[in-house]
Amino acid sequence: MSYQLVVSEKPSVGAxxxxxxxxxxRQDGYWEGNGYLVSxxxxxxxxxxxxNVYDAKYVKWSIADLPILPEKWQYLVSASTQKQFGILQKLMHRPDVESIVNSCDSGRExxxxxxxxxxxAGCKKPFSRLWLSSMEESAIREGFANLKPSTEYDALYQAALCRERADWMVGINASRLFSCLYGQPLAVGRVMTPVLAMTVVREAAIAAFVPEKFYTVxxxxxxxxxxxSKRFTQKADAELLLSKCRKEEHVTVQKMERKEKAESPPQPYDLTALQRDANRLLGFTAQQTLDYAQSLYEKRLITYPRTDSRFLTEDMAASLPGLVMDMGRVFAVEEPFPIHVQQVINGSKVTDHHALLPTKSMANADLAALPAGERNVLRLIAARLLCAVGEPYCYAETTLTTICAGEKFTAKGKVALSEGWKTVERKMLGELLGKQKEQAVLPDVQEQSQCSVAGAELKEGQTSPPKHFTEDLLLHAMETASADSMPEGVERQGIGTPATRAATIEKLVQKGFLERKGNKKTKVLLPTDKGKALITVMPEEIQSADMTADWEAKLLQIERSEMEPETFMTEIKEMISSLVTTTEARKGASALMKNKIIGVCPNCGANVVEREKGWFCESNPCRFVLWKDNAFFKRLGKRLDSHAADxxxxxxxxxxxxxxxxxxKTYNATVLLSCEADGRSKFSLEFEGGC
Incomplete structure (x- = not known):
């Protein structure tokens, strides 16, 4: 009997x-039966x-050995996954396995x-591609019935290789170069560093902002x-007008303007739009939202989440009304609502995957059994679909211009004519949207008529600084980075991809370059002193969003066979070689880059400085260190933080x-610190009245 080997990305998807x-x-590391092996x-x-695999000398970091640009790339099986790789290699070489199906996630990675x-694994057997947008049984069956030739995805693989190798070359060379120049470990990344630079530039603009007072009557x-009235920069001018107005009993209506406007329904979600809304409305980080969405996908409740499209394909039009009706029933949106399918259909704007949708399976699922985070993300996705096929929100905007004491005074009013898609949004997300501002309704008055004045007062205001980045705003900045400097018609400007933006933000936080501050729901992302210092010493090409966005656009061209991978790689190598040969340490920057001293070493008396993974003694032979990920504190259910280290x-x-x-059981205790003979830290416990 011959078998087809199916290789998925994760055990849960394989199952x-x-x-x-x-x-x-079930076997060790795979499933078997019905002519299939699934691993x-x-x-x-x-x-x-x-x-160091290319050359043992690279174990030591030295500027003299840069740039490191491999001619022939080498790969290793990661130590933690040796066993599973061995199982896959064995299955691929089994004589009864005739062909293989690449069933990993349907995207670049x-x-x-x-x-x-x-x-x-040294496999030469033919393989085909399973390309899915949903984990529903019907979609899986259809996918396996219509497997794609592997050659259709060769260009996607080339783009993925270029991305991985470019990131390696920038990360390895730039991190070593700047770490050697400034005498301490510095992590530099192709996407990570420009994102950090955005936050540093934003904070500098906020710090430099001088609020200006203004006055109105x-x-x-x-x-x-x-x-x-208009704004006055001088209080005296506003006070003069106020005194004149207080003598007037009437104003003259100069103009009454009424404009009818419509706000189109929002498009269905792509991943970045979902992450932005989940951050703004629910306070979730981009990574949390992606994790919840991935779990919902594997539970067959939503379609493939890592999408950058906000449209659906023409073949989905027929089944969409049924799906929308199901969603309305599940979320108790009872009143009949119109379903305008065509406004979300545009196959030409769908690349790898269509917009994010709830699935048909969701209608019969027990949503109460879901974790709260997943349930909330699912509600957002369902609400967005119902809004997207709805009718426009129509309103009338009225502007009333009056004259008092020779000055113009303006009043604005707004009245809803037809709630359209906003009815559904309010019904499904009401408590998340918060209190909506009451719209002022203006009287229907004739031009040149008189209105009596009930009172006049002076109002003082001041100009506002730019906003700190929340995850919502930073994701938007990443998505639109360098849009102004890109030529017309270029798709997907921006840095990172929907699939990688969350991981970039998490990496910056984990490496101590960014920190989250604020209350539970609204947290802002602020660069740390370490993050600001890193950007201060980075040359323009490494921190420029323009260059990284340009690379993203070129990777997309490789994906579409519009650019040769070699051309792209040559450009990267030239940039790195030039960086290594032309970069010098900035004068005065070493003071900026100093590690933060937090105390004195109990073993040798030298300074103890904070680094990414712990607090280290600066003296070379001394082995004193307090690790942040400390096993002794972990056993107590605690984490060693800067306060405890201090x-x-x-x-x-x-x-x-x-x-x-x-x-x-819980108890209070005191941790005592002492040192081994070679300086290594040693901990002991002193109990309060026993455990």
């Missing part, structure tokens, strides 16, 4: 495929080799994950509406509340 295909016999990768099984395993008209260095002890014992 779903196996169930549909009838491969029900899986665990993320990136095969990764680019580190520099999924293509890369499979092909690297296939090549590293506000008239209260007899019907209760308010008309305002107390340990200053007093040799720190009191901890609510430590957890192995049996789950």
């Amino acid at each position: 779903a495929y196996a169930k549909v295909l009838g491969a029900t016999n 899986w990768c665990i993320g990136h099984l095969v990764e680019l080799a580190p520099p 999924g293509e890369l994950i499979f092909r690297l395993v296939y090549q590293q 506000a008239l209260t008209l007899a019907d209760g509406s308010t008309a305002s 107390k340990l260095l200053r007093d040799g002890r720190v009191r901890l509340k609510d430590c957890k014992s192995a049996k789950g």
Whole structure:
């Protein structure tokens, strides 16, 4: 009997495929049955080799050895996934396996994950591609019935290879170059550094902002509406007008203008738009939203989440009304609502995957059993679909211009004519949207008529600085980066892809370049001193969003076979070579780049400085270190933070509340710090009245 080997990206997805295909016999690392073997990768099984594999001298970081630009790229199986790689290699070489199906995620990274395993395993057997936008059984069956030739995705693989290798070359060379120039470990990345630069530039603009006061005179008209004067920079000018207005009993209506306007329904979500709304309305980070969406996808409740399209294809038009009706029923949107399918259909704007949708399976799922985060994300996606096929929100905007004491006063009013899609939005997301501002309704008055004045007062205001970046705003800045400097008609400006933006933000936080500050729902992302210092010393081409966005556009061209991969790689190599040969340490920057001293080493008396993974003694032979990911503190259910590290260095002890014992009991205790003979830290506990 011959078999077809199906390789998915994750065990959970593999299990779903196996169930549909009838491969029900569970083996070690794969499923078997009905002519199929179904196995899986665990993320990136095969990764680019580190520099020291090319040459042992690269273990030491030295500017003299740069640039490191491999001629022949080498790959390694990552240590943690050796076993699963061995299983896949064995399955690929089984004589009864005739062909293979690449069933990894339907995107650039999924293509890369499979092909690297296939090549590293030395496999030569024919393989085809499963390309899905939904994990529903019907979609899986249809996908396997219509497998695509692997050659259709060769260009996608080339783009993925170029992305991976370009990131490696920029990361390895720039990180080593700047770490050697400034005498401390500095992480530099192709996407990460321009994103950090955006936050540093924004904070500099906020810090440099000088608010300017302005003054207006506000008239209260007899019907209760308010008309305002122009802004005055000098208070005396506004006060003079106020005194004149207080002598007037009437204003003359100079102009009454009424314009009817319409706000079109929003488009369905792509991943970035979903992440932005989930951050703004729910306070979720981009990574949390992606994790919730991925889980919903694997539970067959939504379609493929890592999409950059906000439209659907023509073949989906017929099934859409049924799906919309199902959603309305699930979320109790009872009243009949119009369904305008055509406004969300445009196949020419769908590349790899269509917009994010709830699936038909969702209508029969037990949503109450979902974790709250997943349920909220699902509600957003369903609400967006119902809004997207709705009618425009129509309103009338009225502007009333009056004259008082020779000056113009303006009042604006707005009245809804037809709520359209906003009815559904309010019904489904009302509590998340918060209190909506009451719209002022202006009286219907004739031009040149008189209105009596009920009161006049002086109002003081000031100009506002730019806003700090929230995750919502930073995602938008990443998506639209360099849009102004790109030629007309170029698609997908911006840096990173929908699939990678969340990971970039998380990496910046994890490496200590950005921090989240604020209350539970509204957190802002601020560059740390370390982040600001890094950008201060970075040359323009490394921190420029323009260059990175240009690279993203070129990767997209490679994906579409419009550019040769070699051309792109040559450009990257030239940029790195030029960076290495022309970059010098900035004068005065070493003071900026100093590590933060937090105390004195209890072993040798030298300074203890904070770095990414802990607090280290600066003296070379001394081995004293307090690791942030500290095993002793972990066992107590605690994490060693800067406050505790400070107390340990200053007093040799720190009191901890609510430590957890192995049996789950809580107790208070004091951790005592001492040193081994070679300087390594040693901890002991002093209990308060026993555990």
